[in-house]
Amino acid sequence: MPRFPLVSPVLAQTGASPYSTLAGRLAQHQGRVFPLHVGDTWMEPAEGCRMQDLSVEDHPGMHRYTTPHGMPALREALAHRVEERSGIDTTPDDIVITAGGTGGLGALAGALIAPGDEVLIGAPYWPLIAGIVRSFGGVPVPVPLVGSVSTPDEAVQAFSECSSPRTVAIYLNTPNNPTGVVYPRAWVEAIVRWASAQELWIWSDEVYEDFVYRGEHTYVRALAPERTFSAFSFSKAFGMAGNRVGYLVGPSQAIGQVLKVSTHTFYSAPTAGQIAALRALGPMGEAWIAEAFESYRDLGRSTAARLGVAEPQGSTFVFLDVAEHLDDRGVDGLLEDLVAKGLLVAPGYSFGPYPTHIRVCFTCAPPRIVEEGVDVLARHLGR
C-alpha cells in the first residue's frame, strides 16, 4: 500500500524512457550529432495537413474538446479506409481515436487485463508495450519469434511454451519494430488460429502498415475480428508523431470498454490533430506516403548494405547483433563509445531478451545525417 513516500509497487519493474541519460550526453556533444535512436521521421507532414493550415475561421471551435471517441467525420473516414484495405466490414463504432498508437494500446491494456494477468509478446518487440502491460498490473511475457523460429509451427510452439493459465492476450507487431521484418502471412494465420483456440484476445500493432518494401502486410483483424484490436497511428503513416493521433479498430462492444480507460487517461485525442488527420486521408496524404515510402525503402537498403545486414522488409529500422564488438561493459559500453562519436542508437535489451543487439532508425534524421551516422557505426564495427 503506497502511502507517502511510496509509489505503486508495479512501477519498480517499469523503466522510464531508456534514452534520457545518453540523449542528455548527446545534447552536450561537440560536433555533428546523429540521433538515430528514436522511431520518427525527418519529413514535415504533407502541405495542407500542417497546423498552420488549420484556422479558426475554417474550423470554429477547433481548440475545444471533441468527444472521447473522436471526431465523427474522422471515424467515418477511417472505417471506409480500414474496410477497403483489410477487406473486413468496419463501422465507425468499431473505431476509437487515441493519443497515438501508445494511447490506444495503453487503453487496451487497461481494458483487457486484470492485475497478474500475462500477455504474450512476440519478440523482439516495441519497447513501450512491456511497460504498458506493467502499468496496469499485468505481466509481459516475451515470446522470441524473429531470429528464433522459422516456420508457422515453430511460431505457435513458441507461444504455446510461454503460455500459462494466467495468459489473457497476445501482442503481435508487423511490420516489426525493431527488426524490420514483415511477419509471413502463414505465421500470422497459425498464431491467430492458436490464440483463438485458447480464447485469447489479440492485440495487433500495425502502425507500419504503409511501409512494407518486400512481401505484404497481413491485416490481422480480418482473420479473427471478434477478438482482435488493431492499433494504427498517424505518427508513422503521415509523419505526425507530435500530433498524438492514432486509432484502435476492434469489436464495437469491447471498444466501449476501451473508451472507459482512454477517457480516464488522456480524455480525447487532440482536436487539431484529428482535423489534420482527416485531411491527410485525402490525396495530400497519399502523395506524402508515396514519397516517404520510396525514400524510406532506399534508406533501408543503403543502411543495411553499409552495415552488412539483411535489408529491412518493412518499418523504419534495422536490428543487428553486435556481440562480437562488446567488451565487459556490454551494450551500454558500446552505446557510450558511440555517443562519444556523436551517434545515438537504441540498446537491444529495450526490445526483449536481446542484450547484444542494437537498433538503428534510418528515418529519424535527414538522409544525409542518417548516412553519415550509419557510416560512423559501420566504421566503429570495422565494417
Add this chain to the structure above:
Amino acid sequence: MPRFPLVSPVLAQTGASPYSTLAGRLAQHQGRVFPLHVGDTWMEPAEGCRMQDLSVEDHPGMHRYTTPHGMPALREALAHRVEERSGIDTTPDDIVITAGGTGGLGALAGALIAPGDEVLIGAPYWPLIAGIVRSFGGVPVPVPLVGSVSTPDEAVQAFSECSSPRTVAIYLNTPNNPTGVVYPRAWVEAIVRWASAQELWIWSDEVYEDFVYRGEHTYVRALAPERTFSAFSFSKAFGMAGNRVGYLVGPSQAIGQVLKVSTHTFYSAPTAGQIAALRALGPMGEAWIAEAFESYRDLGRSTAARLGVAEPQGSTFVFLDVAEHLDDRGVDGLLEDLVAKGLLVAPGYSFGPYPTHIRVCFTCAPPRIVEEGVDVLARHLGR
C-alpha cells in the same frame, strides 16, 4: 482473468462519459440548442496562440515527438510561473507536461495507487476523478465537503471518518467543479495538516486557479510540497481544451515515477499544443485570461441571479439542488424534459452522492446562448 470475451473486472464499475445518450438526442433536436453540460469555453484561444500561428518555417520539426517530460522551454517557463504564483521553490524537474489535467491525474493514479487502495475524494467532485482511480484498480471514496461541512474541524472530521487502513491519498479540487465554491484557506490548511499526519499523498486539482471571483486561491503544494501534486491545465486557463496540454507539479523524485505511467498511456503531450502553451504564457495569454475572467464572472453572476442560487466564487459552474422539481423518474427524467427543450445540463450523480442536483456550465457556449439556456432552465423550474 479476462480472457476473450471478458474485460477487466474493475471496468464494470466505471462509467463512460455520462452524456453520450442525451447528447445524441440533443443533436437531433429541432430548434435552438443549449449544450451547457460540458466544462469548456466558447472563446477561441488568444490570437497568436492558435494552431494557424505555428508554422514549420518558425518551428521546424513541430510535428515530431517531444520528450515524454515535455518541451524543456515550457517546463522552464512553468517553473518560473508556478514559483511566482505559489511562493514555493519550483524547478523544471518538478514538472511534467501532460495530456491535459486528465492525463496528469491519470498518470498520478497509476503511479501512486495499488489495486484496492482507497483515495478520499472531496465531494462534490470532478466526475472523471472517480473513474481515474478505478481505472488503476483503486477505490474512490467520496468525502462530502461543500454543503456538508462548515468549519475546518468538520472538514477534517469528514475526511477522518471516511479513511481506512487502505487510504493512500486525498483529492482536493479548488476552485471547485461542480459547485463553484473556492475552498476557504483555513479548510485547506486543516485538511493538509491531517493528511500529512496520516502520511497520505495529496492530489490537488487546481485547473481553475485563474478563475476566482471572490476569495483567494490556495496553492496547496506550498503547504506540503513533499507530498503534494498539483494539476494544472491550459484547457481552462487559456481556452485550449482541444490541445490536450496540462501539467503536474510535484516532488521531482515521484515525478519520475509519474512519468513512467504517462509515457505508457499517452507518451507525451502534443508538440504543437506545447508550443502554443509556451506562447500563451506571455502577454497574449495574460490578456486573454483577463478578458475571460471578466466575462466568466459576469456570466456567473447573471446565471446565479436568474436561477436564484448563490453566486459562484470561482470556476465556471453552478450546482443546484432541484429535488423539489423531480418526479419518480429522478434527475434523469428532468434531464430528458430539458433536452426536449433543447437544453443539456449534467446530472448531480456524476459528481458524487448528489442524486437531486444538476450542474450548469456558464462558459461553454457564447453568452447569449448561455443566457437563453439558463432562462429555459429557470422557467422550467418556475423561477
